Amino acid sequence: MRRAAFLIVIIVIFAAMAAFVVVREITRGDGGNQGFGGFSTPVAVATVEPMEFADVVSALGTARANESVTVTAKVSDTISRIAFDSGQRVEAGQILVEQTDREEAASLNEARATLREAQQEHERFQDLAARGIAPTQRSQETQAELDRASARVRAVEARMADRIIRAPFAGRVGLRNVSPGELVGPGDVIATLDDDSVIKLDFTIPERFFSAVETGLEIRARSDAYPGADFTGEITEVESRIDPVTRAVTVRAEIANEDGRLRPGMLLTVEIRRGERTRPAIPEGALIRVAEDAFVYVIAQGDNGTTARRQPVEVGMRTGGMLEILSGLETGERVISEGTHRVQPGAPVQVVGDTGPDGPGGEA
Template sequence: MRKAAFLIVAVAVFALMAGAVAVRELLREPEQAFAGGGVQPVEVADVTTATFADTIEAIGTARANEQVTISAQVSEIIGRIAFESGDRVTAGQILVEQAGGEEYAALNEARATEREARQEQERFRDLAERGIAPTQRVQETQAALDRATARVRAVEARLANRIIRAPFDGVVGLRNVSAGELVGPGDIIATLDDVSRIKLDFTVPERFLSVVSAGQVIVARSDAFQGETFDGEITNVDSRVDPVTRAVTVRAEIDNSDGRLLPGMLLTIEVRRDVRERPAIPETAVMRRNEQAFVYVVPTGDNPVIEARNVDLGVRSGAMIEVVSGLQPGERVVSEGTHRLRPGAPVQVTRQWHSTGATAVGTAP
């Protein structure tokens, strides 16, 4: 009996509370009931202008502008190493000198023979001018001088093959040899990379061939540099489509004068197209009714009353979204507190965000 009495009392109290709430709602002003009750505090944001672009996303591998493996042309012992790992070198700079004692001796012999042949040729030419020696003898001494000179050049070329020079400006990689070590053709002494510019090869599906061309801007990102972007430009599009993957290889170049990007790095690439200036608003300002997007516009002045306005939206990036139509730069929209509002509700602006503009991108369809 006590439990039943308690339940009856509880139900009665609940009914009285519900009735009080219903009576209060009936007594409220119609406009206040529609607007959500009194003046609502809101945060607003300016409609700003931002740069938007459709993008094609891909993944590519960084390559040096020029790259080569330093190796010897002949088998010989290393006499001197003129670089250290990581050195920056210029074109023509000596990197390695191989021993060449026998070749130097052969060069001295060849030069001595050349001097004798030149003296002999000059002597017979003088005699021929005075009519003492026959012209045929002059020709024979000239041929002997030419052979001696050719032998000197051949020995000098063999000696030059023992001096390894940098073919272009770049950075030397890790040194793999030591002085006194015997090296031959194919043995890797070091690598040399010109990283002043980075070549970036990546593939895109063939359906994008009509919208990808040389001169387009690309933006690359690397996990090694979180939050940073590297701007580049497409330089070439391959002349063939892979028949297996139905993709085409695209090459872009990125300025790397600071040397931060290294060959072999994996980069995420965005190819930007249809770059345009459009109004932009925070994504939090957008509401949806069925398939239609709308925002609450806050006019300037005292005691503003919000207006619901339909908008057509474009691409989005992060917290910003493109407005194709429905808003103009300089207007204000509610960015926080939209769920408490109804059209025609009076609002009080508690905070206003002034955007300075941004660059946004979206994924290509």
């Protein structure tokens, strides 16, 4: 009797399980789109929005000053005066350093005295020659002596001018490397001078992108020193030769730098943008790939309520988590962006969230 009772209990349990399965299937077929509490698959959707895309060539570039020079002395002598401070902006022709010139000053006084004597001697013999008292040849000799004395004065003045070091152009002076009284000579670095009002940005691109660059094309640069800041400029020169070893070409762009934020030597990330366009865009998570095919699930409304419709698409660029749609979707349509792995074509779905791009537009 116990064995019979046990078998009866087992049969009843199996019958109840079978009945439950049948009821569930019937309920799913008749009321599968009854909201979040029914049997619809919960999904998140995104609206197809227009977004800006562009073909971008990226590279790393080094910032250089528009003009740059190392300030050094022309002659060996001690420094008598320093007329600049580290980091100071100077004008073209402004005095930076003066070297001791006492010996040259004495030589200049002597040369000028000799010049005055030669001038007086020449005028005297010129007058005598005009009156026929002195020979014309003597007048010519005094003229030659006058010319030599004048040349000696100019030579001493030039040597004195070499002891005054001036800024060859306007710019910012770097760190001072000398002190008053120090002996300096040719090749000794006194300071650096950079004209950073315009930054020249040199970078290289692979040979395959050579046709994508030309003078006048706009570039966008970024520096780790200023997160989120963009510096725009334009290409001014393209190297005439391609490096046969690296198969790369050097490109130079210029960026206005009135605020002085960019400094020579900075490493900048460069972007060259071409073919800017506005196309429909969807989140990356909405795309499904099967072999060579790509498709998305579009939200559709019909007699059976909200369902998922499979839609083949052609995609282009990817940027910032968004995909460019070349064909297959129109702006304003809604696609499933999360939960695609649980969805079947034509199956009822329940929209429980709305996702999309972080903001209007984007950068390719």
